[in-house]
Structures are given as C-alpha cells and as structure tokens.
Amino acid sequence: MKTLIKxxxxxxxxxxxxxxxxxxxEMQNISEIKNAAILFDEKILWVGTNQEANEKxxxxxxxxxxxxxxxxxxxxxxxxxSHTHIVFAGNRSEDFxxxxxxxxxxxxASEGGGILRTMIxxxxxxxxxxxxxxxxxxxxxxxHGTTAIEIKSGYGLTLESEIKQLQAIKELKKIxxxxxxxxxxxxxxxxxxxxxxxxxxxxxxxxxxxxKVAEENLAEFCDVFIDEGYYTIQQGEQVLQKAAELGxxxxxxxxxxxxxxxxxxxAKLGAVSADHLLFISDQGIEALxxxxxxxxxxxxxxxFLRMQYAPARKIIExxxxxxxxxxxxxxxxxxxxxxxxxxxxxTNMQMSCEEALVASTLNGAAALxxxxxxxxxxxGKSADFSILNIPTYIDLFYHFGINHVESTWIKGKMEWEA
Ligand code: NIG
Ligand code: FE
Numbered sequence: 001m002k003t004l005i006k007x008x009x010x011x012x013x014x015x016x017x018x019x020x021x022x023x024x025x026e027m028q029n030i031s032e033i034k035n036a037a038i039l040f041d042e043k044i045l046w047v048g049t050n051q052e053a054n055e056k057x058x059x060x061x062x063x064x065x066x067x068x069x070x071x072x073x074x075x076x077x078x079x080x081x082s083h084t085h086i087v088f089a090g091n092r093s094e095d096f097x098x099x100x101x102x103x104x105x106x107x108x109a110s111e112g113g114g115i116l117r118t119m120i121x122x123x124x125x126x127x128x129x130x131x132x133x134x135x136x137x138x139x140x141x142x143x144h145g146t147t148a149i150e151i152k153s154g155y156g157l158t159l160e161s162e163i164k165q166l167q168a169i170k171e172l173k174k175i176x177x178x179x180x181x182x183x184x185x186x187x188x189x190x191x192x193x194x195x196x197x198x199x200x201x202x203x204x205x206x207x208x209x210x211x212k213v214a215e216e217n218l219a220e221f222c223d224v225f226i227d228e229g230y231y232t233i234q235q236g237e238q239v240l241q242k243a244a245e246l247g248x249x250x251x252x253x254x255x256x257x258x259x260x261x262x263x264x265x266x267a268k269l270g271a272v273s274a275d276h277l278l279f280i281s282d283q284g285i286e287a288l289x290x291x292x293x294x295x296x297x298x299x300x301x302x303x304f305l306r307m308q309y310a311p312a313r314k315i316i317e318x319x320x321x322x323x324x325x326x327x328x329x330x331x332x333x334x335x336x337x338x339x340x341x342x343x344x345x346x347t348n349m350q351m352s353c354e355e356a357l358v359a360s361t362l363n364g365a366a367a368l369x370x371x372x373x374x375x376x377x378x379x380g381k382s383a384d385f386s387i388l389n390i391p392t393y394i395d396l397f398y399h400f401g402i403n404h405v406e407s408t409w410i411k412g413k414m415e416w417e418a
Contacts, residue, residue, distance in 0.1 A: 078147025090121025154185030
C-alpha cells in the first residue's frame with residue numbers, strides 16, 4: 001500500500017548518494033529535512049518537504065492510499081545492529097555482581113564463569129528454549145527501533161550445539177519481522193574438552209564444523225575472538241582463512257581486551273568488519289581504513305565491564321568506516337536497546353549526534369553488506385524506519401534512558417507500535 005507520512009518535524013534521511021558508508025566529515029551530514037514528508041510502499045518512493053508533498057499531491061505527481069500525520073515527531077532509518085549474540089541460554093547476573101565488586105572479566109572466565117558458563121546452559125537448552133529467548137530479545141530490539149540485526153552462534157562449541165544455535169536463528173527469521181544476518185562463531189572460545197589441545201579444536205572447526213555449516217548454508221559470516229587468552233593471531237588466521245575458502249564473509253572480535261594486532265589481521269584478510277577495538281593501535285586504524293573494513297564499536301562493553309572506550313574520534317578522524325552496535329550478550333553488554341548505545345557513544349566516546357546516527361544505520365548496514373538496501377531513507381531503498389515521539393533527532397540523545405520509539409516499520413509495514 002502506498003503510504004504518505006506528512007508533517008514530520010524532523011526527517012533524518014542520511015542521503016549517501018550511492019555510497020556504501022559515510023566516513024570522516026561526511027558523517028556530519030545526515031540530510032535532515034524539517035517539516036518533511038515521506039512516501040513509500042515496501043520501498044521509499046519519495047522524500048521532501050511537506051509543502052512539496054502538498055504541491056505534488058495537487059498536481060497528481062504523487063498519490064497515496066493512506067496519509068498519516070507525524071506532527072511533533074522525528075523519523076530516522078531503522079537501527080542496523082550489526083553485532084549481537086542474542087541466542088543463548090542461562091544467566092550471568094552473578095558474574096556481573098562479582099565484577100561490580102572489582103573482579104575482572106578475565107578472572108571470572110578463568111574460574112569457570114564467562115563464556116563457558118553460558119556454553120554449559122546453551123548446550124543443555126532445547127532448540128525451542130533458544131528460539132524463545134531469541135524471540136524475546138529480538139522483539140525488544142524491534143521495540144527500540146532496530147530493524148536489522150546480526151546474530152552469532154558461539155555458545156555451543158560442539159558441532160551439534162553450534163548447529164542448534166544456527167537453527168534457532170533460522171527459526172527467528174520466520175518469527176521476527178527483523179532482517180536477520182547470521183554469523184558462525186564456533187571460535188568464540190576453546191571448549192573445556194580441548195583445554196589442553198587447542199589445535200585439535202581448530203582442526204575440528206576447519207575440517208568438520210565450518211564445512212558442515214557451509215554445506216547447510218546456515219551462516220553468511222564467520223567470526224573469531226582473537227585476543228589474549230582466546231585465539232592467537234595464527235589460530236585466528238587459520239580459522240578465518242578456511243572460512244574464506246568455504247565462502248564465508250569474515251568478521252573479527254578484535255583488540256577488545258588488549259592491543260593484539262587483530263584489527264591488522266582483519267584488514268589483511270579483507271574482513272567485512274573488525275569489532276570492539278578498545279585497544280586498537282594507530283596502525284590498526286590505518287589498516288582498517290585502507291582495507292575498507294568497517295570498525296564496529298560496541299560501547300555497551302566498555303560501560304558494562306567498566307573499561308576504557310574505543311578511540312572513536314581517532315577512528316573517525318582517520319576516515320575509517322565507523323559503525324555502532326549493541327553486542328547484546330549475557331556477559332559483556334546485556335542490552336538490546338540501540339538508543340542506549342547511541343547515548344553512550346556521544347557521552348563517552350565523544351561522537352556527535354549525527355555521527356552516532358550514521359554509525360548505527362548506514363554504516364551498520366555496511367558491516368552486514370546490506371547498505372545497498374537499507375541504512376538510509378533514500379528512494380529505492382527499503383522503507384525500514386522508526387517514528388520517534390520527539391520533535392528533533394537531538395532529543396534522542398538529550399532525553400536519555402527512555403524509549404522514544406512510537407512505531408517501527410520494516411518494508412513499509414508497521415511491525416511494532418507502542
Ligand atoms: O563480544 N568478546 C567476546 N565475546 C563477547 C562476550 C561473550 C560473553 O561474555 O558471553 C563479546 O564481548
Ligand atoms: Fe561480541
């Protein structure tokens with residue numbers, strides 16, 4: 001159905017003019033239209049001022065079956081949350097409480113908490129249970145303005161349980177209106193069975209798990225956690241190279257806990273994105289820029305683990321592609337609310353409101369290789385957006401900690417309403 005929304009106080013279109021992402025100073029230009037109108041069916045058909053819309057309606061240059069009024073409201077492209085782990089089982093609130101008392105993430109992990117605690121619960125869960133939690137968290141994301149999301153496996157760490165997680169993600173594609181991208185992350189950690197023989201698990205990943213996931217077409221991306229205490233550069237490279245040979249696109253959890261050279265490896269392998277980057281080096285930033293690898297920042301982690309934030313200013317000023325995502329997971333950033341992530345990015349990473357919007361929409365779409373379809377409200381792109389109950393996009397940052405989304409639309413259809 002052709003719908004026209006009129007009288008929009010502030011319409012953020014992010015007119016990228018065919019670019020897959022915006023970098024550096026370009027990120028300041030979000031192409032806001034005040035007193036705007038937007039016409040769409042499944043796709044965006046037209047955007048402009050309200051006055052232009054009225055003239056066009058009168059001259060019959062445009063027509064609509066339905067006309068809505070958005071007086072006092074703001075419309076922004078749907079958030080593209082390009083990094084999450086929302087399919088898991090169990091609860092890590094005990095770990096969280098211990099961390100608040102000063103115990104480090106690594107210390108907790110070495111004592112059997114951390115990823116391995118979630119692994120045990122995820123292995124024990126049924127497919128239905130995993131689908132249930134994924135549906136709950138994915139629906140929350142939708143309510144907070146997310147229209148596209150990436151979900152990783154990586155809490156099973158056996159062939160069978162990794163496949164179970166990937167199948168749960170496949171089910172979510174049928175249940176949730178969100179656009180879902182899937183990532184295989186069997187190399188999230190080493191399972192306890194291979195504690196003393198990491199190479200044997202890497203062989204299992206390369207010879208059995210990756211080929212099986214590829215054969216069943218269960219994931220588009222492969223991700224590896226390359227950091228101190230997890231996969232080394234050599235181990236990560238081995239897994240990622242095998243994944244690339246099998247046709248996976250690559251992502252890397254890079255330089256999250258230490259300056260490890262993982263961003264440089266991501267760039268060398270032509271990864272689509274390198275994520276986290278709290279400890280990225282200057283060479284790492286330059287390597288990402290050169291390779292066109294998206295630097296995906298996840299400020300929920302620094303907040304939740306009380307660590308230093310990624311050097312967003314440097315990354316933007318050096319013209320690397322900067323995206324923002326939630327990293328929603330039970331251990332290091334338990335939120336599915338991208339508005340919260342945007343708030344953290346401006347208060348703690350010195351990003352501007354405009355940069356935060358571009359990073360969480362168009363540049364997030366680039367991190368999922370989807371910016372030709374989504375991430376901005378340009379003619380021909382999918383009508384994926386949210387209507388916010390605020391008069392300007394600045395209010396999204398100014399009035400923090402509450403949900404401003406009044407409705408979320410995907411492919412021109414209202415999928416959630418407050
Ligand atoms: O993205 N860094 C590795 N993986 C997750 C944390 C997983 C967990 O603690 O459960 C992350 O931060
Ligand atoms: Fe992650």
